[in-house]
Amino acid sequence: xxxxxxxxxxxxxxxxxxxxxxxxxxxxxxxxxxxxxxxxxxxxxxxxxxxxxxxxxxxxxxxxxxxxxxxxxxxxxxxxxxxxxxxxxxxxxxxxxxxxxxxxxxxxxxxxxxxxxxxxxxxxxxxxxxxxxxxxxxxxxxxxxxxxxxxxxxxxxxxxxxxxxxxxxxxxxxxxxxxxxxxxxxxxxxxxxxxxxxxxxxxxxxxxxxxxxxxxxxxxxxxxxxxxxxxxxxxxxxxxxxxxxxxxxxxxxxxxxxxxxxxxxxxxxxxxxxxxxxxxxxxx
Amino acid sequence: xxxxxxxxxxxxxxxxxxxxxxxxxxxxxxxxxxxxxxxxxxxxxxxxxxxxxxxxxxxxxxxxxxxxxxxxxxxxxxxxxxxxxxxxxxxxxxxxxxxxxxxxxxxxxxxxxxxxxxxxxxxxxxxxxxxxxxxxxxxxxxxxxxxxxxxxxxxxxxxxxxxxxxxxxxxxxxxxxxxxxxxxxxxxxxxxxxxxxxxxxxxxxxxxxxxxxxxxxxxxxxxxxxxxxxxxxxxxxxxxxxxxxxxxxxxxxxxxxxxxxxxxxxxxxxxxxxxxxxxxxxxxxxxxxxxxxxxxxxxxxxxxxxxxxxxxxxxxxxxxxxxxxxxxxxxxxxxxxxxxxxxxxxxxxxxxxxxxxxxxxxxxxxxxxxxxxxxxxxxxxxxxxxxxxxxxxxxxxxxxxxxxxxxxxxxxxxxxxxxxxxxxxxxxxxxxxxxxxxxxxxxxxxxxxxxxxxxxxxxxxxxxxxxx
Ligand SMILES: Cc1cc2nc3c(=O)[nH]c(=O)nc-3n(C[C@H](O)[C@H](O)[C@H](O)COP(=O)(O)OP(=O)(O)OC[C@H]3O[C@@H](n4cnc5c(N)ncnc54)[C@H](O)[C@@H]3O)c2cc1C
Ligand SMILES: Cc1cc2nc3c(=O)[nH]c(=O)nc-3n(C[C@H](O)[C@H](O)[C@H](O)COP(=O)(O)OP(=O)(O)OC[C@H]3O[C@@H](n4cnc5c(N)ncnc54)[C@H](O)[C@@H]3O)c2cc1C
Ligand code: FES
Numbered sequence: 001x002x003x004x005x006x007x008x009x010x011x012x013x014x015x016x017x018x019x020x021x022x023x024x025x026x027x028x029x030x031x032x033x034x035x036x037x038x039x040x041x042x043x044x045x046x047x048x049x050x051x052x053x054x055x056x057x058x059x060x061x062x063x064x065x066x067x068x069x070x071x072x073x074x075x076x077x078x079x080x081x082x083x084x085x086x087x088x089x090x091x092x093x094x095x096x097x098x099x100x101x102x103x104x105x106x107x108x109x110x111x112x113x114x115x116x117x118x119x120x121x122x123x124x125x126x127x128x129x130x131x132x133x134x135x136x137x138x139x140x141x142x143x144x145x146x147x148x149x150x151x152x153x154x155x156x157x158x159x160x161x162x163x164x165x166x167x168x169x170x171x172x173x174x175x176x177x178x179x180x181x182x183x184x185x186x187x188x189x190x191x192x193x194x195x196x197x198x199x200x201x202x203x204x205x206x207x208x209x210x211x212x213x214x215x216x217x218x219x220x221x222x223x224x225x226x227x228x229x230x231x232x233x234x235x236x237x238x239x240x241x242x243x244x245x246x247x248x249x250x251x252x253x254x255x256x257x258x259x260x261x262x263x264x265x266x267x268x269x270x271x272x273x274x275x276x277x278x279x280x281x282x283x284x
Numbered sequence: 285x286x287x288x289x290x291x292x293x294x295x296x297x298x299x300x301x302x303x304x305x306x307x308x309x310x311x312x313x314x315x316x317x318x319x320x321x322x323x324x325x326x327x328x329x330x331x332x333x334x335x336x337x338x339x340x341x342x343x344x345x346x347x348x349x350x351x352x353x354x355x356x357x358x359x360x361x362x363x364x365x366x367x368x369x370x371x372x373x374x375x376x377x378x379x380x381x382x383x384x385x386x387x388x389x390x391x392x393x394x395x396x397x398x399x400x401x402x403x404x405x406x407x408x409x410x411x412x413x414x415x416x417x418x419x420x421x422x423x424x425x426x427x428x429x430x431x432x433x434x435x436x437x438x439x440x441x442x443x444x445x446x447x448x449x450x451x452x453x454x455x456x457x458x459x460x461x462x463x464x465x466x467x468x469x470x471x472x473x474x475x476x477x478x479x480x481x482x483x484x485x486x487x488x489x490x491x492x493x494x495x496x497x498x499x500x501x502x503x504x505x506x507x508x509x510x511x512x513x514x515x516x517x518x519x520x521x522x523x524x525x526x527x528x529x530x531x532x533x534x535x536x537x538x539x540x541x542x543x544x545x546x547x548x549x550x551x552x553x554x555x556x557x558x559x560x561x562x563x564x565x566x567x568x569x570x571x572x573x574x575x576x577x578x579x580x581x582x583x584x585x586x587x588x589x590x591x592x593x594x595x596x597x598x599x600x601x602x603x604x605x606x607x608x609x610x611x612x613x614x615x616x617x618x619x620x621x622x623x624x625x626x627x628x629x630x631x632x633x634x635x636x637x638x639x640x641x642x643x644x645x646x647x648x649x650x651x652x653x654x655x656x657x658x659x660x661x662x663x664x665x666x667x668x669x670x671x672x673x674x675x676x677x678x679x680x681x682x683x684x685x686x687x688x689x690x691x692x693x694x695x696x697x698x699x700x701x702x703x704x705x706x707x708x709x710x711x712x713x714x715x716x717x718x719x720x721x722x723x724x725x726x727x728x729x730x731x732x733x734x735x736x737x738x739x740x741x742x743x744x745x746x747x748x749x750x751x752x
Contacts, residue, residue: 026506029506029507039463043555043561043563045554045563045564046463046554046564070563085463086463086499087500088461088463088501089502089506090505090506091502217546217550217564218461218549220502220526220685220687221527221685222461222528222545222685223528223543223545223549224528224530224543224546225542225543225546227537229537234530234532234536234537239687253537256638257537257539259539259638260539260540260567261565261567264560264565267560268559268560268563
């Protein structure tokens with residue numbers, strides 16, 4: 001099944017884009033915390049993307065994508081009306097949502113986007129929801145307005161102090177936990193950030209859920225490329241996760257496996273940039 | 285005997301032209317080039333056309349072998365292929381990948397003293413002849429019955445079931461999780477053994493018969509089997525045995541360790557061998573170890589060579605005679621230079637900086653079968669040795685993917701998590717739900733999956749026609 005892009009906008013210059021995609025069936029089934037796998041064209045790679053919003057009435061899903069390599073940059077050149085060749089989902093287990101009391105969500109960079117439907121769901125289940133979100137500087141923050149609309153409180157941090165509290169998210173999280181505690185913490189973002197969030201929450205003995213971003217292919221449990229060690233057991237992030245108890249995750253293995261193809265990714269990106277520049281100049 | 289003259293026995297199979305081992309090591313083109321017309325006629329003439337047809341009994345779908353070979357002898361190639369197709373939907377595939385030496389050819393009368401008739405090669409010849417010269421076409425279809433069937437998974441079991449049901453006038457929808465149909469035929473078995481074009485054509489002819497194929501549809505996630513039952517009159521589950529197994533030894537999660545499924549999927553489905561023209565990368569390095577002894581292991585090893593590995597070692601814990609792979613694949617792998625370390629088992633994988641550097645193995649005692657069949661190999665203490673490698677590929681088998689069973693209430697499973705289904709009909713514990721292929725038997729063969737699809741189609745047709 002291919003899927004049409006209905007709306008696209010640049011939400012954080014220069015490289016973070018919002019896409020609304022027509023996906024009637026997926027939107028009816030998807031739950032917060034799940035993801036989709038897309039392939040842009042015949043020669044394309046399959047890449048996983050989290051659901052940044054789910055709208056069953058409209059029959060759409062939203063994706064927030066940061067252009068960092070070949071596939072995500074190619075996607076950045078697509079426009080409303082274009083078709084994504086393959087869209088597969090919803091995949092993974094939904095985030096476990098229940099009423100626990102106070103939930104603190106921690107988002108790094110554009111990792112805040114997938115937290116949006118999760119925040120809505122925790123709120124709807126009757127929890128107090130606080131979000132701690134951070135970025136290097138104010139221009140790099142995304143989804144602040146959206147999160148403000150659904151959370152009880154949003155704490156913003158920037159490394160350079162250009163907005164909110166100056167410092168890393170973990171410092172603000174630590175403050176939040178020492179002041180008011182929490183019944184559950186959930187972190188989404190770069191692996192290294194999630195690792196440090198878990199270090200921060202450990203002394204507070206607060207259960208901390210993380211959403212792991214391993215390299216994936218099929219996303220159905222068929223290849224094992226996405227395997228992670230959790231509590232001494234091998235798990236497949238696409239099928240058993242992506243959510244896991246962060247205090248049990250073998251972070252070094254995850255960080256190592258994410259780098260498996262760095263050299264090839266660079267080669268592929270460079271080759272694409274050349275082809276793309278050529279295509280653009282031909283088009284002029 | 286009222287025979288006029290005894291047929292002359294030709295003891296050996298007519299050799300089939302192949303790409304030379306050194307040349308094919310560096311390309312992905314098909315290894316076996318297949319018989320020419322002349323060679324096929326020569327080989328066909330070796331068949332006596334025995335009255336008791338022992339070969340047919342050895343074929344899981346009962347292809348009328350002496351009959352099709354008789355047509356070949358007479359030069360009636362179209363009739364020969366039509367004969368095969370009476371019971372086998374995918375002769376171009378089966379002629380290439382069936383383990384004939386354990387099936388039809390094992391029972392060939394000639395095989396008692398000599399080499400069996402090369403039934404597989406003849407089957408392939410007939411199928412290829414039709415593709416190039418014949419009027420393939422689709423069978424005439426009866427008027428639509430108005431019944432709808434959902435088939436889950438598009439491997440050989442699903443494709444066969446869909447074909448047979450469509451031929452009865454039922455409307456069939458196949459739901460496939462991946463972006464391309466064909467199951468293992470597409471994502472697992474390599475191009476150099478089974479060109480993907482052949483699989484694509486077979487699927488195209490199904491589409492021409494009105495079968496709809498919905499890709500990127502993960503049943504159990506996007507739609508459950510129960511929801512399918514709301515819209516369809518019956519469901520056939522043929523999701524295969526796609527869950528890769530690992531050994532749970534130290535170092536298995538290092539960078540450079542692949543499951544065979546991942547390795548083959550990257551190469552076949554994602555075409556990593558054409559990187560960077562295709563986006564998906566793969567890393568092979570200079571030296572590769574493949575753990576296992578089946579077709580999957582041979583495919584992984586031979587792919588690794590083609591991707592540029594200098595040295596590929598296959599590590600298998602039993603002896604030569606027990607290698608479960610097709611004989612021809614073992615032979616081809618050896619010719620291409622794959623090294624075999626037999627009666628050897630991996631103990632751990634050693635790494636540095638997160639990457640594989642070596643695999644440590646131990647030699648096994650009691651690894652040869654005795655009179656009673658298979659014994660359990662035991663490690664010999666002190667026999668540990670290391671093979672320096674950049675990549676390790678685990679090809680030690682697969683299990684049942686729990687996705688569909690987990691999301692289908694009341695579906696009875698076997699102890700090992702496969703779907704419990706009647707062998708003759710594919711009936712499961714739930715009315716209207718049938719199952720067949722590797723998801724019922726565990727990893728088996730293309731032809732057995734096709735057989736299961738065919739038997740289930742018969743049962744589903746009866747069920748839809750109101751017969752009990
Ligand atoms: C469950 C999950 C949800 C994700 N959600 C989002 C999201 O909502 N928005 C977003 O922008 N990104 C998301 N990602 C990350 C996204 O998949 C990668 O950024 C993307 O694959 C990069 O592809 P590329 O070709 O542009 O870059 P590349 O240069 O190929 O890769 C850059 C980095 O991305 C990772 N990566 C590469 N290929 C894959 C792959 N096939 N699968 C997973 N990771 C890969 C690697 O760590 C790599 O170093 C998610 C990842 C996972 C696993
Ligand atoms: C590398 C390799 C080499 C082999 N070589 C040989 C050989 O030489 N000769 C031989 O006879 N046999 C061989 N086999 C075995 C043979 O391919 C299998 O026994 C056969 O393909 C099983 O057919 P199937 O239809 O049951 O399942 P499969 O071919 O496994 O197809 C199952 C399909 O279902 C799809 N699926 C799974 N879950 C879902 C879901 N939830 N929703 C929708 N779709 C789903 C899968 O993506 C897949 O496409 C080989 C197997 C492998 C892996
Ligand atoms: S991505 Fe293949 S098993 Fe998870």
